[in-house]
Structures are given as structure tokens and as C-alpha cells.
Amino acid sequence: MKLSSQAQAFVLHFGEMGSRWGFNRTVGQMFALLTIHNKPVNADQLAEALKISRGNVSMGLKELQAWRLIELHHQPGDRKDYFTASGSIWDLARTVFEERRKRELDPTLTLLRQLLLTEPRDEQETEAQKKIQEVYSLLEMLDQFANTLSKLEHKDLAKLMKLGSGLNKLLDLKAGAKAKKPGK
Amino acid sequence: MKLSSQAQAFVLHFGEMGSRWGFNRTVGQMFALLTIHNKPVNADQLAEALKISRGNVSMGLKELQAWRLIELHHQPGDRKDYFTASGSIWDLARTVFEERRKRELDPTLTLLRQLLLTEPRDEQETEAQKKIQEVYSLLEMLDQFANTLSKLEHKDLAKLMKLGSGLNKLLDLKAGAKAKKPGK
DNA sequence: CTTAATTTTCAGAAATTTCTGAAAATTGTA
DNA sequence: TACAATTTTCAGAAATTTCTGAAAATTAAG
Structure with a gap:
């Protein structure tokens, strides 16, 4: 070798x-x-x-x-x-990605969920709960996001890549779609 | 305390x-x-x-x-x-995210770019270059993706969160837009 | 079954990372 | 300026992680 x-x-x-x-x-x-x-x-x-x-x-x-x-x-x-x-490079990346999601996000989400179940006993704890809720919401979103990403097939990936800076344009699109709807 | x-x-x-x-x-x-x-x-x-x-x-x-x-x-x-x-929880997360992107992705992209500049000398190296190119394309996409994510304002984030499983729906939306006009 | 090839295990060695605490440096006040 | 409060530094200690290599276990062939 x-x-x-x-x-x-x-x-x-x-x-x-x-x-x-x-x-x-x-x-x-x-x-x-x-x-x-x-x-x-x-x-x-x-x-x-x-x-x-x-x-x-x-x-x-x-x-x-x-x-x-x-x-x-x-x-x-x-x-x-x-x-x-x-598998392909994308398969490998996806595997690593998924594994990291499991290790870095899931245990934290589990703990935060538990902490949110107990009633705050004073002002101090109420404030702490608020923070915990914020952290939870954010991590949950990241988790779903990562989860979706890791489920993408190779062809979906190609789609994303074609979009260049991807998410940017997707968000623009979304904004456009929203703007067309009346109200709010 | x-x-x-x-x-x-x-x-x-x-x-x-x-x-x-x-x-x-x-x-x-x-x-x-x-x-x-x-x-x-x-x-x-x-x-x-x-x-x-x-x-x-x-x-x-x-x-x-x-x-x-x-x-x-x-x-x-x-x-x-x-x-x-x-700052807010989102600011903190974004900072951590951005820092990790710098540490985990950028140095690798720099190296791979260098490796791609040198001419392969034999069959073996040509094959290796192909793999390197694949890895490079993938990581570059992830990098852009992360970069865009970390530039999102809080309100964009809220937008994303409202979409539930986010990327999933965004991709559907995109597919719809490409086919014709979004009906949803 | 026996033997030889191969892989796995794991106790301790080596390397690396993190932490302590006392000394040095810095900062603000009088 | 002098001094005391506070922070920083950093050499070595402690803790943790990784690695080695010889012995044990496994596997396949005869």
C-alpha cells in the first residue's frame, strides 16, 4: 500500500x-x-x-x-x-450527519423536555423555564431540519445544489408565495 | 449562587x-x-x-x-x-454554528482545493481526484448552506419554524413552483 | 479434531487535554 | 505614588483518551 x-x-x-x-x-x-x-x-x-x-x-x-x-x-x-x-460520498456524509444529530441533539432535547414538565416554584425558576423553552424550540427546529436533510435522496440534493446558495433562494421564494396571499 | x-x-x-x-x-x-x-x-x-x-x-x-x-x-x-x-438564544446558536462551520468545514475545503490543483500522474491518482472532487462538491454545498443559515435574521427563523418540518415543505414548494405555480 | 491463519480483546503505556493554585500582572482608588 | 482588590498566567498535577502488543478467541481448511 x-x-x-x-x-x-x-x-x-x-x-x-x-x-x-x-x-x-x-x-x-x-x-x-x-x-x-x-x-x-x-x-x-x-x-x-x-x-x-x-x-x-x-x-x-x-x-x-x-x-x-x-x-x-x-x-x-x-x-x-x-x-x-x-455507498456514495453523499451516503457517507448523510450517515455521519445523522449519527451526529443523534449524539448532539437528541439527548439534549430529551432532557429539556423533562425539565419543561416540572412546575416552576418561584420567579427565578419561571425565568429559567422561559430560557429552557427557547433553547428547546430552537434545537427542535434544528433537529427537524437536520432530520429532513439527512433523508434527502441524491436527486433532491442535486436539486438543492442547482439553486446555488440554496436556502437563500428558497426563502425568497417562500416570501414571494406568502406575499401573494391576501390578509395579515 | x-x-x-x-x-x-x-x-x-x-x-x-x-x-x-x-x-x-x-x-x-x-x-x-x-x-x-x-x-x-x-x-x-x-x-x-x-x-x-x-x-x-x-x-x-x-x-x-x-x-x-x-x-x-x-x-x-x-x-x-x-x-x-x-444576545438572544438564536444569536448564541448562530455564533456557535458559525464558529463550528469555520473550524470543521473551511480548513478542509482549503486543503481539497489545493489537492484538486495538482495534475494526477497515473490511473490511481485520477481515481483519487474524482473522489476528492466529490467530497469537495458536497462539503462546499454544506458550507454554503450553513453560511446562509447562519446569516438568517430572527424573523426569517420564525418563518422557517412556522413551516413545521421546514426544509421538507420548502422543497415541495420549490418543486411545485418549477412544475407550474404553487397551488397550496 | 488439529492446526495455522486471522481477528479481537484488553491491561497497561503513551499521549493529550483539562484543571488547580500560587505567583505575577493588572486595575482602580485614595 | 502606594496599596489592595481583582484577574490572568502557567507549570505541573490530575483526568481522560488513545494506542500498543501480546495473549486469547475465532475461523476455515485439511
Whole structure:
């Protein structure tokens, strides 16, 4: 497994960014490598290419499988497990996106919902509740938004991309549609 | 600074989630506390309420100021610095969102742009370039999307929220508009 | 069943991040 | 200016996360 300097840069970068995206450096590197490399790769090759221990590769593959980001293949006459990134780039992004939504938004929404159920006992708590309600509304909207986004098919995505700055124009459109209606 | 059990739960939770949202536990707690508490709070009060060292509070406040999430106030006849969360909940969310976009997307876009400039030297590299291009297109779209979102005013947000599952309906609307005229 | 190839596990090592607290620096007041 | 209140800094301690590598477990072939 010789990596071109391009691939090398790509892999190292996704290692560094990995932590921001929800996995650690080596998992990020493994994922990046499987993504740019179009041939299936086995664990020993990963360990060698990334200069990390075999055990670490095993753990990383397990994690990537839990995220459903990679899939297992076999080469005829070879007992080793081979892996590739699963699905299109958009599929992968969507999976990561969805997973992050689950981890970053859902637990908070659950807690805030609980907090909103209890009656405020004094002025101070009433004020706090108001804030909690605001945070809740906002996060719920983000959650629905993310949820919808992650359900989009590839063709819907293409639609969005064609619109250029997307949301901007969509909002304009909405404003236009609203303006046509009488009243208010 | 006595925290109600509600406030307590809120603060502790945002501490735990903090790392997922880009800051560490104590910074998350400090931010949460300043967010639910409507009176200005000073550093000693934070240290006491969160049971952390005065030095840690100082560092955390510095970080929150760098993010522009809090602002400084003064009480007449008191030399201490007092802090509040700055702006509305939506302002805060937008700031966090924007900051994360900068940290998570921009550096990657910059690298990928560079990688796309160099000519592929063989079949292998040509394939890699294709993948890089795909990743680039996707992330660029996400970036524009996030950028637009973070520029939305509060009233635009309200507009979006009224639409319920937002994007879903917007996309329907768009499809309708393209086909002919919206009937809804 | 036995054996060899392969993968997984996990205790402890290494690396990284966060936190403390005392000392240094800064600030406001007299 | 001198001084006390307050904030900041930062070296090292503590906590947490990641990684290694050898041993255990699993798997497939003969």
C-alpha cells in the first residue's frame, strides 16, 4: 500500500479533522483511506499504510462498522477481511450527519423536555423555564431540519445544489408565495 | 449562587454535551449557567457554583469571550467583572454554528482545493481526484448552506419554524413552483 | 479434531487535554 | 505614588483518551 502524496495529505487531514467530526485521529485516517482508495483494503494494509498497530486497526474497523460507514468483502482464495467505504460520498456524509444529530441533539432535547414538565416554584425558576423553552424550540427546529436533510435522496440534493446558495433562494421564494396571499 | 435542581440539571447536561459542541466540560457549564441565569454573574460566583478553580473560570471566560458568546458588565460600586450571555438564544446558536462551520468545514475545503490543483500522474491518482472532487462538491454545498443559515435574521427563523418540518415543505414548494405555480 | 491463519480483546503505556493554585500582572482608588 | 482588590498566567498535577502488543478467541481448511 503505497500512498501518493495527494492521498497522504488527504488521509492526514481527515485524521486531524476527525476529532471535530466525531471520531479519533486513526479512525478518521482509516475512513479517509478507504474513501479515496477504490480497491478493497485489509487490516494489515491499513496498519502498514497508517503506521499504527494491528490492534488499533481492529478497533477502528469495529467502530466504522458500527457507524455503518464501511463494508466487508472477501477476495477468492484469501482468508483476510477486506473493506471498502460503503455507498456514495453523499451516503457517507448523510450517515455521519445523522449519527451526529443523534449524539448532539437528541439527548439534549430529551432532557429539556423533562425539565419543561416540572412546575416552576418561584420567579427565578419561571425565568429559567422561559430560557429552557427557547433553547428547546430552537434545537427542535434544528433537529427537524437536520432530520429532513439527512433523508434527502441524491436527486433532491442535486436539486438543492442547482439553486446555488440554496436556502437563500428558497426563502425568497417562500416570501414571494406568502406575499401573494391576501390578509395579515 | 444557589442553583435550582432544574438549573443544576441544565448546567450539568451542557457540560457533558460541551465536548460534542466544541468546548470542554467546564466551559460548557459556564456557558449554560450564564444562559439560564438572567442576572449578571461574576467569576467567583461561577467558581463557587460550578465547584471549579478560579483559574479555570478565568480561562473559560476568556474562551467564551473569544467566541463572542458572553459580554462584560459592571455593577456600580463593585470592582468585579460581571458577565451575561450575549444576545438572544438564536444569536448564541448562530455564533456557535458559525464558529463550528469555520473550524470543521473551511480548513478542509482549503486543503481539497489545493489537492484538486495538482495534475494526477497515473490511473490511481485520477481515481483519487474524482473522489476528492466529490467530497469537495458536497462539503462546499454544506458550507454554503450553513453560511446562509447562519446569516438568517430572527424573523426569517420564525418563518422557517412556522413551516413545521421546514426544509421538507420548502422543497415541495420549490418543486411545485418549477412544475407550474404553487397551488397550496 | 488439529492446526495455522486471522481477528479481537484488553491491561497497561503513551499521549493529550483539562484543571488547580500560587505567583505575577493588572486595575482602580485614595 | 502606594496599596489592595481583582484577574490572568502557567507549570505541573490530575483526568481522560488513545494506542500498543501480546495473549486469547475465532475461523476455515485439511
